[in-house]
Amino acid sequence: MKDAAALQKREKGEPLFHITKRAEIVWWKAWLIRLAAIAASLIVCAVISLLLGDINPFSFFGSMLNGAFGTARRCWNLFYELAILLSISLAVTPAFKMRFWNIGAEGQALIGGLATAACMYYFGGRIPTPLLFVVMIAASILAGMIWAVIPAVFKAFWNTNETLFTLMMNYVAIQLVTFMINFWVTSGSGTLPPMSAYALPTVGNAWILNILVVALLTVAVYIYLRFSKHGYELSVVGESENTALYVGINVKKVIIRTMLLSGALCGVTGLLLVGGTDHTISTSTVGGRGFTAIMVSWLGRFNPLFMVLTSFLLAFLKAGANQVSNDYKMNGSISDIITAVILFFVIGCEFFIQYRIAFRKHGKEEK
């Protein structure tokens, strides 16, 4: 009798399940969980668009696919977007692997773009074009490096919080761009007319050069992280600063060196955006890709090859969602909402990869 009461009490009081950390998960299971999350998120997105815009799910997905692959131009655009996003993601990845939360890629790329624009503005037509390109490349890389190395120096010597520092640097960069545009454009219109005469040469069409450059960068960054001594050092610093000191790695030097690289790659992105496609600069030239890149890099587990997939996912979402909002006259909001919802699912599903939910088995030990 007493046992029965105890049992009853116990069933009431016990947690239904509890969470334990997984020892290991087979890779295909992990990817299955991720795919399931994306599938689930797409369903939720369809429901959302049904509720918000009265769009039926089939035309919703059709519209998304159409936006991404509907025409040859859209395909090119998709791959171009993928390339640009990937190049910023590649830039932040070495820093992230070092556990340096560089969320200032937006500003670093913008400042690289600004340097490019300044070269075009001041030297365009005054020096031979091949020399101009060299100056543009050097200036954009240098500008990105400067913007990235400032927080790195303070992190290295005084352990200043880099997340907040780099975040602030973004807005300083944005204001600097506004200032320069006002300085250059005396009419007060606030927009700098395109300087297409001094644009980087095109290969085939307007997008191919960018895509090729980024493809090369992807391989280079992968090799750098996986096989170079520098890449090894920054992983050690990221995993454990104590270990790095113990084996005699100069942590300050590695932090500064890695951020110089990170900034240089961001500068290249700025160069591609301004010199390659836009031929002008505005505060929205980078367009939030610096922040999206953080998610691309994190979702791709800081592996450049996986990041090709994650930047494809995000580029596809952007193109597809834009098409949805165009087709159904919904302004840009639906694109942000859909992107965010899918991200929520993808971010959240990592939990099921790392943890296991165990339902408690009731023992038979009662006599």
Add this chain to the structure above:
Amino acid sequence: MPAFFSELIAILSRAIASGMPFLYGSTGETLTEKSGHLNLGIPGIMCVGASSGCVAIAAYAGSVGGLENGNPFLCLLLSVLASVSGGVLMGLIYCFLTVTLRANQNVTGLALTTFGTGVSTYMISKVENADFVPANKFFTYSVRNAVGHNAFTDSWFGELFLSYGFMIYLAIIIAVIAAYVLKKTRIGLNLRAVGENPATADAAGVNVSRYKYVFTCIGSGIAALGGLCYIMDNLNGNWEYSISEIGWLSIALVIFTLWRPNLGILGSVVFGALRILGNSNFIRGVDKSILQMLPYLVTILVLVVVSMRNRRENQPPAHLGQNYFREER
């Protein structure tokens, strides 16, 4: 009064008003960060807070057939409640992902900002501006409006203390309460312990997850009001997409004031001053964009100075940005 002095008072008064959206944001974010969570979704939360509040006004106006027929108090109450609820819902999304599912806080926060921007754009696109803009007169209704202009209300005292709408005072009241709760109460003690050392708080019997949920959501609700305050008070109801910028600056303000809401009151006025200086003619010959850069530069400076001095009491909560799992081995 000498012209210079009155100009100074006018600027200070405007600085106070335009600083309060930051104060909402930073008070909210401070509570969240004290629980150990760096919520980079604050800009998105402030957007949603603003749009929910505006949509609530429009809905109310619609239900009574125009704002002029409605009750101003009810209108304000509904708007504030809607704004807070919007913020709390956003906070819940963030908590579910970072507390329950232990997702990376930075990534979740950034995704939440994207989400919030989208949601607020959608909400605002569904109502007519004319339905909520007129409500700005309720928001900016001050003591001076109530008793009329006279020698007293127009004096420097009146200008500095009696010329604001209710949301300005509310921001300060909330900040003072938050400072009191953090420093003087058992709940505040438990909350700080959760952010400093969750394992210790857990072993002492504090429900870590509950504290994280409750204070992140309360923080989000408070931050949401910042968005509403910015649109309906500072901008007189004119919708603008610069809310997210206020959000980023609010996060900066948390650092600027060393995680203390009472210092936040002063800090927000400094930020407000820097912001309006950018738009005023007070300093001539300096480009606007350089002045607008100042709040960020000042925050960077504080960040650097604090890290160089490295005092134990001024550091961020020790477990900021790290999720907690009890059975971690």
Add this chain to the structure above:
Amino acid sequence: MTRPAIELRGITKTFGSIVANKNIDLDVRYGEILSILGENGSGKTTLMNMISGIYFPDAGQILINGHEVVIRSPKDAFAHGIGMIHQHFKLVDVFSAAENIVLGHEEKRFNKKAIAAEVREICELYGFDVDPEKKIYEMSVSEKQTVEIIKVLYRGADILILDEPTAVLTPQETEKLFAVLRRMRDAGKAIVIITHKLHEVLSLSDRVSVLRKGEYIGTVKTAETDETALTEMMVGKKVSLNIERNDPKSLEKRLEVKDLTCIDREGTQVLSNISFSANGGEILGIAGIAGSGQRELLEAIAGLQKYQTGEILYFDPATGETESLKDKTPMQIRELGVRLSFVPEDRLGMGLVGNMDIVDNMMLRSYRGGKSAFLDRKKPKDLADEIIEELEVATPGVHTQVRKLSGGNVQKVLVGREIAAAPTVFMAAYPVRGLDINSSYMIYNLLNKQKENGVAVIFVGEDLDVLIELCDRILVIGSGQITGLVDARRVTKEEIGLLMTRSVSSDGAAPEKEGEKE
């Protein structure tokens, strides 16, 4: 017959594939001190964590005061009157003692004066001495422990669980603690003390329960048992405690530390006027209470810790030259041709990178070799294979992340790598902590082999028996000062124990007091 406080029935807990506790039955009674004895890794702490609500058992029942209960969280445990003092103190550093004591305790009023008064009352009752306003980060280890105990008592706990409470205390502080515990027992509380030190078990407890490899072995009355019987229960079969030791031959001076004084970042003097020399061909032991400056000393030699005055000299056996290591980084020390190996206390946090595989961990010391900008993974892989084979490292393969290995295997990987560097000076801090007996002996043998090869071995240990049996000379430090240098073949444990505490002047009065009581 005293009333049972806790009864455990068939408790089982697993972590992944590791069974930490298997079908454990145990009784704890009021008015008694129960020791839970077992080697490191035998599941003592896991078991107690389930009673205090940190872990949740996979199967089994817990009965408190005869009623079955469910303990889901530490809060539930408190509600049942259970308080645990963890080995790693659960205190918030930036809080004061009083703030830590009331943390999580639910009472309507939050009155600082009332709290301080209550804390003072508890202090008087059991003879504690603590300043409620003092911040934890300004406290010594024993003060912190006192705060932990008061915290538990403040909540009105009747069942106290202490996890390895003496690990960080001086013998005097230990006696003081034991006196407090006896007073609590006499006041009718149930006390559980987790330990692996036999003499403490025998001097303090009324009954002993023994665990081995996660299983319950049995419970005996302390009065009816002795050291040998308990050891047998603890380790299973009878093991030879003799560690092989050859007489040192061809001693030559390898390292000399002169007047080393070191002030750490917080401004406390962690080492003062340390002078000694280490010779090739011998094992120099370093004994002392944990946190007396051992870590700083080794790190100063390795170039990881800056020191204000003094000098460290290295005598190169190959060239016969003398090099000063002062103000040199680990990199510069290596470039001087000093072959220094160091097995630090924090294996996964310092010696190895937990998230990297064995091969990548092998490269940590050697990856810089060669002019290429790229890594050579071939040699590290060969080394990894060799170490796995020779030291019998249990691992699925060379590409397994090190953090997934068990404690003993992690240590084998680390020691193996450090030995592979062919050192002339080999330093090891607590190299057998947390290891089972077989692994421990393997480490002792490796150290002995180094000694025979003419390496200067410096061994920082906590178990005095091991120090006395393994080392040739023992350097004793207390509060950052050298308090003695003794011949390991002649010294007794008691003598070392006394030396360890000699310079701790603030507690100097304690032993006599205890003497009166006994």
